[in-house]
Amino acid sequence: MATPTIDVPVRTTEPRRGSTRSRRGRVGGGLLTTFTWIVSIAFFFPVAWMVLTSFKQESQAASDPPQWFFTPTLDQYRAVIDAGAGTYFANSLIATGVSTIAVVLLAVPAAYALSIRPVKKTQDVLFFFISTKMLPVVAVIIPIYVIAGQLKVLDNIWTLVVLYTAMNLPIAVWMMRSFFMEVPGEVLEAASMDGAGPMKTMRTVLLPMVAPGLAATALICVIFAWNEFFFALNLTAARAATAPIFLVSTMTSEGLFLARLSAASVLASLPVVLAGWIAQKQLVRGLSMGAIK
Amino acid sequence: MTTLVERHQAAEHDRRTRRRDTSVDRAEGWRRRAPLLPALIFTIIVTQVPFLFTLWYSTRSWNLLRTDGDVFVGLSNFGDIFADSTFRGAALNSILITLGCVAVAMVLGIFFAVLLDRKFVGRGVARTLLITPYLIMPVAGAMIWSISMLNPTYGLFNWTIGLIGLDPVDWTSTYPVVSILMALVWQWTPFMMLLVLAGLQAQPKDVLEAAAVDGAGWARTFVSITLPQLRRYIELGVLLGAIYVVNTFDQIYLMTAGGPGTASANLPFYIYQRAFLGFDVGQAAAMGVVVVIATIFIAMAALRLIFRSFDTKD
Numbered sequence: 381m382a383t384p385t386i387d388v389p390v391r392t393t394e395p396r397r398g399s400t401r402s403r404r405g406r407v408g409g410g411l412l413t414t415f416t417w418i419v420s421i422a423f424f425f426p427v428a429w430m431v432l433t434s435f436k437q438e439s440q441a442a443s444d445p446p447q448w449f450f451t452p453t454l455d456q457y458r459a460v461i462d463a464g465a466g467t468y469f470a471n472s473l474i475a476t477g478v479s480t481i482a483v484v485l486l487a488v489p490a491a492y493a494l495s496i497r498p499v500k501k502t503q504d505v506l507f508f509f510i511s512t513k514m515l516p517v518v519a520v521i522i523p524i525y526v527i528a529g530q531l532k533v534l535d536n537i538w539t540l541v542v543l544y545t546a547m548n549l550p551i552a553v554w555m556m557r558s559f560f561m562e563v564p565g566e567v568l569e570a571a572s573m574d575g576a577g578p579m580k581t582m583r584t585v586l587l588p589m590v591a592p593g594l595a596a597t598a599l600i601c602v603i604f605a606w607n608e609f610f611f612a613l614n615l616t617a618a619r620a621a622t623a624p625i626f627l628v629s630t631m632t633s634e635g636l637f638l639a640r641l642s643a644a645s646v647l648a649s650l651p652v653v654l655a656g657w658i659a660q661k662q663l664v665r666g667l668s669m670g671a672i673k
Numbered sequence: 674m675t676t677l678v679e680r681h682q683a684a685e686h687d688r689r690t691r692r693r694d695t696s697v698d699r700a701e702g703w704r705r706r707a708p709l710l711p712a713l714i715f716t717i718i719v720t721q722v723p724f725l726f727t728l729w730y731s732t733r734s735w736n737l738l739r740t741d742g743d744v745f746v747g748l749s750n751f752g753d754i755f756a757d758s759t760f761r762g763a764a765l766n767s768i769l770i771t772l773g774c775v776a777v778a779m780v781l782g783i784f785f786a787v788l789l790d791r792k793f794v795g796r797g798v799a800r801t802l803l804i805t806p807y808l809i810m811p812v813a814g815a816m817i818w819s820i821s822m823l824n825p826t827y828g829l830f831n832w833t834i835g836l837i838g839l840d841p842v843d844w845t846s847t848y849p850v851v852s853i854l855m856a857l858v859w860q861w862t863p864f865m866m867l868l869v870l871a872g873l874q875a876q877p878k879d880v881l882e883a884a885a886v887d888g889a890g891w892a893r894t895f896v897s898i899t900l901p902q903l904r905r906y907i908e909l910g911v912l913l914g915a916i917y918v919v920n921t922f923d924q925i926y927l928m929t930a931g932g933p934g935t936a937s938a939n940l941p942f943y944i945y946q947r948a949f950l951g952f953d954v955g956q957a958a959a960m961g962v963v964v965v966i967a968t969i970f971i972a973m974a975a976l977r978l979i980f981r982s983f984d985t986k987d
Contacts, residue, residue: 409791409793412788412791412793413793413794415788416788416789416793416799417795417799419785419788420798420799420802420803421802423785423802423803423806423859423862424802424803424805424806426806426814426817426818426821426822426859427805427806427809427817429817429821429822429829430813430817430821433821442824442826442827443827444826444827444832445832446827446829446832486711486712486715487712489708489709489711489712490708490709490711490712490713492708493705493706493707493708493709494709497705498705499702499705499706499709500702500705503980505709505713506980507976507980508713508716509716510976510979511972511976512716512720512721513916514916514968514969514971514972514975514976515720515724515965515968516919516920516940516941516961516964516965516968517920517941518920518922518940518941518944518945518961518964519724519727519944519958519961519962519964519965520720520723520724520727520961521945521948522726522727522730522948522954522957522958522961523722523723523724523726523727523730524723525948525949526726526954527723527726542719543719545715545719546715546716546719546720549712549715549716550716553712603808606810607810607811607812609811609812609922609923609926610922610923610941610945613926614945614949623810624810624811624812624923627810627812627813627816628812628927631816631927636820638820638821641816641820642821645809645810645812645813645816645817648810648812648813649808649809649810649813652808652809652810653805653808653809655808656804656805656807656808657801657804657805657808660800660801660804663804663867664867664868664870664871667864667867667868667913668868668871668909668913669913669979671909671979672868672871672872672906672909673871
């Protein structure tokens with residue numbers, strides 16, 4: 381497994397001991413690599429099994445012993461789409477997309493006012509934002525339900541848009557602030573010497589510099605909004621239900637169809653999984669609210 | 674790069690020198706504040722106002738099923754919930770699930786991170802596989818675990834333990850909390866792994882080389898150099914993880930529905946049950962208030978840590 385380029389320099393510098401040590405290192409390294417591979421595949425296995433099951437017929441899906449080999453079929457995916465998954469996914473798309481755009485529009489100016497030209501009580505404001513993230517959702521769901529009922533916005537996708545915006549805004553403010561803080565002061569000075577006002581500086585200097593950060597922020601918001609279940613469960617019914625609700629309804633309403641449920645799960649998980657895979661580098665920073673680079 | 678504190682002090686200094694001209698000062702203050710206000714006001718309205726209502730509801734004996742009920746009862750809801758053994762059980766489950774999940778996920782996360790923190794063939798792919806459980810929709814993850822893995826008749830788990838001759842187990846009804854923990858740990862391990870991996874990669878290489886030159890073995894280097902260096906990352910992972918895991922709802926709702934009975938209900942799930950299935954708004958609100966007060970303690974620790982991370986990093 382180890383490439384020959386590794387032991388060439390070792391052999392030239394320290395002929396005998398070096399070669400035995402590198403051989404032992406190579407064998408150990410090979411074992412460790414194999415072990416890492418086994419661990420990774422085992423940990424990923426439930427996902428792989430879900431994908432496999434989604435290509436089975438129902439009788440093959442719920443069999444004991446499990447069926448490892450079968451003729452794959454797209455029947456379950458067809459059934460999921462015929463069952464009206466489209467509406468649920470469209471709702472998820474609106475809730476996720478619009479709330480993410482709203483979060484970015486609110487968070488970028490706020491983060492600017494907490495970093496580049498800071499307001500007086502910057503620390504307190506930051507503290508406030510993050511503390512809302514720690515407020516258990518379950519403690520506010522009852523009033524939200526009651527208020528939404530009185531405003532006649534239950535089972536309305538825009539209610540979810542507002543809530544998801546509030547849910548992700550603190551994270552976005554923190555993240556964007558951490559990216560703005562990285563912009564060197566000299567760049568800002570240069571911009572102001574060129575006579576650029578705050579808006580122009582933002583557009584021509586700041587935004588291009590924090591663009592990767594903006595992408596990371598949006599990614600995190602998309603993950604949390606797309607996967608959100610609790611608000612959707614309590615505040616939506618037939619019209620505004622989102623993808624996680626669709627999964628649950630497949631699970632309970634018609635008895636258990638494991639293969640079809642797996643197909644629905646694959647479809648529902650796919651957007652976020654793909655986004656996360658593509659933007660792995662940005663994920664850490666988002667998960668730590670910008671604290672870890 | 675200036676630190677947050679320095680910037681703050683600079684701004685403070687700036688202001689002090691211009692104190693004489695208060696009107697200019699005030700206008701400048703509002704110019705600085707203006708971009709912040711939309712986000713701030715929006716957050717206050719959507720997150721704080723409902724909580725005030727929760728406080729208000731918690732002092733009322735409001736049950737949607739009874740028409741006579743909505744009267745002020747002072748703190749008696751709080752007395753009732755502390756006398757309620759199910760509430761205490763749910764509180765205990767919350768603690769158990771949060772600590773159990775965070776601890777196991779962190780240990781596994783450190784283990785995975787150490788495995789990934791070396792160059793090998795297909796490292797990127799291994800990393801991708803390992804982070805995937807965090808990206809899977811939690812509702813789907815709960816489904817995978819409760820049905821595909823832990824189902825008593827065709828679940829893969831029982832099939833696997835059957836290979837070594839063990840009897841099948843009805844996991845979600847015999848060991849409901851353990852089953853929930855399996856799904857949760859699976860979901861949260863990648864989160865811990867990513868944070869710890871970032872910590873490992875931020876280690877100064879010269880220190881590690883110096884340790885190797887001094888003849889320190891792998892284990893010794895790990896314990897005396899790597900772990901102390903990781904401490905901040907581990908703390909951050911534990912606290913951020915705890916804040917999310919303490920609110921766990923999806924897995925419990927889908928895997929055990931808090932059952933059998935209320936054996937695996939945590940506080941969020943029990944409050945949900947009381948509010949949306951029992952329609953007891955007053956008591957559910959009182960429980961919500963208790964949860965918030967309890968969460969504030971973890972939150973304070975988390976906030977202090979996050980602030981420290983920022984101040985030393987910038």
